[in-house]
Amino acid sequence: MYKLITTVLCLYLSGVYGYFTLPGKCPDISVMETFNLADFYGKWYQAYYYSSDEQNMNNCSTLEFNIKTNSRTYDTVVLFNQSRVDRGLFHRYSIAGVSPPSGFEADLELTFQFINAPRRLTTRKYQFQVLATNYRFYATAYTCQYSPLIDKHFIYVWILSRKPILNDVSKELALKPLQQIGVDTSKIVKDDRNKCNPKYYDDVNTEPTTFRYPVAM
Ligand SMILES: *[C@@H]1O[C@H](CO)[C@@H](O)[C@H](O)[C@H]1NC(C)=O
Ligand SMILES: *[C@@H]1O[C@H](CO)[C@@H](O)[C@H](O)[C@H]1NC(C)=O
Numbered sequence: 001m002y003k004l005i006t007t008v009l010c011l012y013l014s015g016v017y018g019y020f021t022l023p024g025k026c027p028d029i030s031v032m033e034t035f036n037l038a039d040f041y042g043k044w045y046q047a048y049y050y051s052s053d054e055q056n057m058n059n060c061s062t063l064e065f066n067i068k069t070n071s072r073t074y075d076t077v078v079l080f081n082q083s084r085v086d087r088g089l090f091h092r093y094s095i096a097g098v099s100p101p102s103g104f105e106a107d108l109e110l111t112f113q114f115i116n117a118p119r120r121l122t123t124r125k126y127q128f129q130v131l132a133t134n135y136r137f138y139a140t141a142y143t144c145q146y147s148p149l150i151d152k153h154f155i156y157v158w159i160l161s162r163k164p165i166l167n168d169v170s171k172e173l174a175l176k177p178l179q180q181i182g183v184d185t186s187k188i189v190k191d192d193r194n195k196c197n198p199k200y201y202d203d204v205n206t207e208p209t210t211f212r213y214p215v216a217m
Contacts, residue, residue, distance in 0.1 A: 016149065024152070030131075031105075035103075036104055036135075047164075050159075050189070077101060078099075145211070
C-alpha cells in the first residue's frame with residue numbers, strides 16, 4: 001500500500017515539477033483598468049503563446065467567448081471554448097464557464113467541470129486575465145498558477161488575434177505587456193496553423209492543456 005502511495009505521489013510530483021518551474025509566487029501584475037467583456041465576445045486565434053514549462057501542445061488553438069441562454073430558465077451564461085489540434089491528428093476542445101458573466105473586469109475566472117474526475121477535482125477554477133486588447137485586432141491574456149507544495153509557479157500567455165495572422169503593429173502592441181511581467185519576448189512561440197484539419201475529428205470536451213494542474217484557490 002505504501003509503495004503504491006509513494007509511486008502515485010512520485011508520479012504526481014514529477015508532473016508538478018515539470019509544470020511549475022518558476023521560483024516563488026505568481027508576480028504582481030496589472031490587468032486592464034477598463035474592460036468590456038461584451039466587446040471581447042467571439043472568436044480569437046492564438047497567434048503566439050508563451051508557456052513557462054516550454055511545452056508545445058497547442059497548435060491551431062482558438063478561444064471563443066460566447067453568451068448562451070438557457071431555454072428553460074432564460075438565465076444567461078458566458079462560455080469559454082478553447083479549441084486546438086493535438087499532434088496534427090485530433091481536434092479537441094475545453095469548455096469553461098466565465099465569471100463575472102456580464103463584467104467590466106479584465107480579471108475573469110474560468111470554471112471547468114470534470115465529471116469523471118475524483119470528487120475534489122471535479123470543479124477547477126483558473127484566472128484568465130486580460131492585460132491588453134483593442135477588441136478588434138489583438139489581445140494579450142495571462143494566467144499564473146502557484147503550487148504551495150513546491151513554492152513554484154507556472155505562467156501562460158496568449159497573444160490573440162481576431163484574424164489567423166496578426167499584423168505587425170498589433171503584434172507590437174500585444175507584446176508590450178510582456179516586458180511589464182518580465183517575460184522574454186524571444187521565448188514566445190508562433191502557433192503553427194499548417195495542419196488545422198485533423199484526420200480525426202474527435203470533438204470531445206477534454207482537459208485544457210494550458211491549465212493542467214489543479215491549484216488551490
Ligand atoms: C468549440 O469550438 C470548436 C471550434 O470552433 C467547435 O468545433 C466546437 O463545436 C465548440 N464547442 C462548443 C460546445 O461550443
Ligand atoms: C505543433 O507544430 C509543431 C511544428 O509543426 C510540431 O513540431 C509540434 O509537434 C506540433 N505540436 C502539436 C501538439 O501538435
